[in-house]
Amino acid sequence: MLAYTYTAPGRFELIEKTKPVLLHPQDAIVRVTLASICTSDLHILHGSVPRAVPGITVGHEMVGVVEQTGSEVTAVKPGDRVAVNVETFCGECFFCKQGYVNNCTHPDGGWALGCRIDGGQAEYVRVPLANQGLTPIPASVTDRQALLVGDVLATGFWSARIADIRPTDTVLILGAGPTGLCSLLCARLHRPEHIIVCEPDAVRREFVQRQYPDVILAVPENVEQVVRQYSRHGGADRVLEVAGTPDSFRLAWQCARPNAIVVVVALYDQPQVLPLPDMYGKNLTFITGGVDGCDCAEILRLIEAGELDSEPLLTHTADLADIEQAYQLFASHADKVMKVAVRCTGE
Numbered sequence: 388m389l390a391y392t393y394t395a396p397g398r399f400e401l402i403e404k405t406k407p408v409l410l411h412p413q414d415a416i417v418r419v420t421l422a423s424i425c426t427s428d429l430h431i432l433h434g435s436v437p438r439a440v441p442g443i444t445v446g447h448e449m450v451g452v453v454e455q456t457g458s459e460v461t462a463v464k465p466g467d468r469v470a471v472n473v474e475t476f477c478g479e480c481f482f483c484k485q486g487y488v489n490n491c492t493h494p495d496g497g498w499a500l501g502c503r504i505d506g507g508q509a510e511y512v513r514v515p516l517a518n519q520g521l522t523p524i525p526a527s528v529t530d531r532q533a534l535l536v537g538d539v540l541a542t543g544f545w546s547a548r549i550a551d552i553r554p555t556d557t558v559l560i561l562g563a564g565p566t567g568l569c570s571l572l573c574a575r576l577h578r579p580e581h582i583i584v585c586e587p588d589a590v591r592r593e594f595v596q597r598q599y600p601d602v603i604l605a606v607p608e609n610v611e612q613v614v615r616q617y618s619r620h621g622g623a624d625r626v627l628e629v630a631g632t633p634d635s636f637r638l639a640w641q642c643a644r645p646n647a648i649v650v651v652v653a654l655y656d657q658p659q660v661l662p663l664p665d666m667y668g669k670n671l672t673f674i675t676g677g678v679d680g681c682d683c684a685e686i687l688r689l690i691e692a693g694e695l696d697s698e699p700l701l702t703h704t705a706d707l708a709d710i711e712q713a714y715q716l717f718a719s720h721a722d723k724v725m726k727v728a729v730r731c732t733g734e
């Protein structure tokens with residue numbers, strides 16, 4: 388089968404590999420219909436994920452059809468269409484039992500697929516701990532609608548959930564890349580009074596304006612002023628920091644009102660400064676994060692009910708044979724690209 392592979396530092400190649408087989412009773416083999424490309428894949432390519440293992444197939448965003456299951460897999464059966472969770476988790480350790488599946492202590496726990504073990508930018512993928520890692524897709528939900536459920540949509544859903552958004556809140560979202568947009572989609576589920584999105588890129592602001600006309604737009608230069616204008620208490624009640632740029636962490640706490648919740652979803656290249664003397668008395672709650680991706684069934688239910696729709700983010704589609712060009716497109720932000728759906732075996 389064809390598999391897009393991390394062959395050496397700085398190098399991915401589409402190569403022929405043997406089809407994966409079941410290695411453990413809790414494994415499932417999934418025929419990948421669609422996969423997507425994530426910024427984390429680029430981080431592996433650029434060497435900023437030291438735990439990524441050369442030789443592995445990359446890709447951790449995919450949907451497909453279960454082809455084979457181990458003897459202990461009960462949650463899905465061959466023939467089921469499934470969303471694959473970016474995280475594998477045991478469901479039994481201290482962290483899993485509290486829903487903190489990102490910190491699962493199982494050897495395959497956390498982000499393993501497409502990082503430490505073979506992932507899904509390929510025709511087939513072996514998913515360990517399949518009872519937790521695969522979620523059946525409802526019949527009325529298409530593969531394209533479900534493609535982002537296991538990773539960016541899970542992150543957006545989780546960030547909005549832990550932000551504890553109330554109906555009277557003004558919510559500020561920093562960053563309108565794919566994860567920022569998924570955070571926006573999920574923040575809307577909580578129906579706050581105002582949502583402000585701060586994004587320096589004009590193409591991304593235009594995307595937000597077209598798709599979600601009720602959202603208030605800002606740029607880093609005027610965001611503090613815009614937030615004050617739309618806030619009852621001098622600053623945003625909730626801030627979701629999804630940008631991860633040199634300025635965005637500072638903007639996150641500066642735009643927050645006293646006693647606000649600031650959810651830091653972003654992954655930074657550099658350490659950030661927490662100037663405690665400047666924020667003394669502001670009494671902020673910071674929640675830092677890596678997604679606990681354990682709400683995929685609920686996310687799929689919301690898609691089925693028509694309350695959540697991430698399909699407009701799939702601005703481009705490519706075949707697996709052309710994945711290298713798809714990566715170049717995604718990395719360059721050219722042609723107004725947001726996400727690329729890669730057809731691995733066809734729906």
Ligand SMILES: [Zn+2]
Nearest residue numbers: 425426427538
């Ligand atoms: Zn990702």
Ligand SMILES: [Zn+2]
Nearest residue numbers: 477480483491
């Ligand atoms: Zn666990």
